[in-house]
Amino acid sequence: MHLNLFTECAPVPSFEGLWRDPDDRTAEGYGSLEYWTSVARKLEDACFDALFFADVHGTYDVYEGSWAAAVRNGVQIPSIDPVPLIPALAAVTDRLGFAVTYSTTYHPPYLCARVLSTLDHLTGGRIAWNIVTSYLRSASGNGIGEFLEHDQRYDRADEYLAVVRALWERSWADDAVRIDREGGVFADPERVHQIDHHGRWFDVRGPHQCAPTPQRTPVLYQAGTSGRGLRFAAEHAEVVFVTLADPRRGAEVVTDLRRRVAEAGRDPSSVTVLQGMPVVVGATQEQAKARLELMNRFHSAEGRLAKWCGWTGIDLAGHPDELPLSELPVQGSRSALDAVRRTDPSREWTVGDVRRTVSTVHLPMRGGRFMLCGSASEVADQMETWREIAGVDGFNLVPFPPSTGIDDICDLLVPELRRRGLFRTAYDPAEATLRERYRGAGNARLPYPTRPAPSPDTATG
Numbered sequence: 001m002h003l004n005l006f007t008e009c010a011p012v013p014s015f016e017g018l019w020r021d022p023d024d025r026t027a028e029g030y031g032s033l034e035y036w037t038s039v040a041r042k043l044e045d046a047c048f049d050a051l052f053f054a055d056v057h058g059t060y061d062v063y064e065g066s067w068a069a070a071v072r073n074g075v076q077i078p079s080i081d082p083v084p085l086i087p088a089l090a091a092v093t094d095r096l097g098f099a100v101t102y103s104t105t106y107h108p109p110y111l112c113a114r115v116l117s118t119l120d121h122l123t124g125g126r127i128a129w130n131i132v133t134s135y136l137r138s139a140s141g142n143g144i145g146e147f148l149e150h151d152q153r154y155d156r157a158d159e160y161l162a163v164v165r166a167l168w169e170r171s172w173a174d175d176a177v178r179i180d181r182e183g184g185v186f187a188d189p190e191r192v193h194q195i196d197h198h199g200r201w202f203d204v205r206g207p208h209q210c211a212p213t214p215q216r217t218p219v220l221y222q223a224g225t226s227g228r229g230l231r232f233a234a235e236h237a238e239v240v241f242v243t244l245a246d247p248r249r250g251a252e253v254v255t256d257l258r259r260r261v262a263e264a265g266r267d268p269s270s271v272t273v274l275q276g277m278p279v280v281v282g283a284t285q286e287q288a289k290a291r292l293e294l295m296n297r298f299h300s301a302e303g304r305l306a307k308w309c310g311w312t313g314i315d316l317a318g319h320p321d322e323l324p325l326s327e328l329p330v331q332g333s334r335s336a337l338d339a340v341r342r343t344d345p346s347r348e349w350t351v352g353d354v355r356r357t358v359s360t361v362h363l364p365m366r367g368g369r370f371m372l373c374g375s376a377s378e379v380a381d382q383m384e385t386w387r388e389i390a391g392v393d394g395f396n397l398v399p400f401p402p403s404t405g406i407d408d409i410c411d412l413l414v415p416e417l418r419r420r421g422l423f424r425t426a427y428d429p430a431e432a433t434l435r436e437r438y439r440g441a442g443n444a445r446l447p448y449p450t451r452p453a454p455s456p457d458t459a460t461g
């Protein structure tokens, strides 16, 4: 089983309002090296695959047409950039991987390739890239790029991947770096190539500024399960991060994804699917339930609405309650919208229905299904059900409570998973890089060759 821990470098990585819990360490800790190094050490002791950092490049200003609710509730503002943190975390760990989010809409591909190669060098091949197309229109107001329509963002992302993959895979030969002190040749210019990419969105000559890293291309993660998102994943992703509503309906998405991977000419079993999963675990079921009471106490409906409206681009305060949701165009995240719709696909969802659902606390024992909850043994049972029925390969765990929940996962849940033979008791020394943890020892490099971007004109939804 593959296990990541999901977080954000923000006071409220998830569960809006929980920063008010006096035991929560994230509110002050998110900006401190001491906090993040202690998290990284804890996860490495538990042999996690990776620490996953979500990130955005604008403010959540859709709800009520303002970022006031986001600021008041600390919803990814303030937040710091996780990327500069990674070398510090790598310095206190040896094997833990790090997944970082970089946007194909708001970061230039040449600079993205260099930053991720730098991290792959400095960590000895422990980097994954969470490829996002970005749903926040507000970022375009910060002078970092133009917000495009949903499908166009993915078209651009296809070309972006052609550029960065060419820089990582084709620009430098493995034997280009010679360090020949006698001969006075550091690197052989004959073995370093321009990529000469000229496309609709990008003109990048190259060569890449970094010599080949342990993985060359970082492990390619993708999140976004609209039809267009799945097509992008089928073409590029090695690990797909999903948030499925429940195991049975989730199985349809996973099957659809693997079918599309096969259609793209790749081995469907080579794609690792991780379910993003909130989890609360206690020594007993009663203790887990008691922890959940914190949700009732501190949950912020306003903070939740700020986040959800930012994800989708729909202002739930800006339309009449009775308006059917199907009448609103969605330029943000269709996955976030589908996650709500899939809880009851037969219903004609209105703006009012969604606002009530999004702002209400859904505790697992009161019918809310989207959470792992209970003693370690109960949570492990639920994880096994997800694996068997939905066909996911592992989890991107979202800890509840946000900081002490990390200790519960490592100290209570991981030992139970190990007892069942579901999770490693030590890192395999033969798996030197993060990619090898997914694909086995000896597979440090991207398994499929670089490909030109598929033409938006010929691709189908």
Ligand SMILES: Cc1cc2nc3c(=O)[nH]c(=O)nc-3n(C[C@H](O)[C@H](O)[C@H](O)COP(=O)(O)O)c2cc1C
Pocket (backbone or CB within 6 Å): 053, 054, 055, 056, 057, 101, 103, 130, 131, 132, 133, 134, 135, 150, 223, 224, 225, 226, 227, 228, 229, 230, 241, 242, 243, 276, 332, 333, 334, 335, 336
């Ligand atoms: C589980 C999940 C995690 C995501 N994480 C991020 C993130 O950290 N930063 C970001 O800008 N977008 C993130 N996204 C947004 C996607 O990259 C994408 O832009 C958005 O979901 C729209 O695509 P879709 O309609 O296919 O879902 C995430 C989406 C999902 C479903």
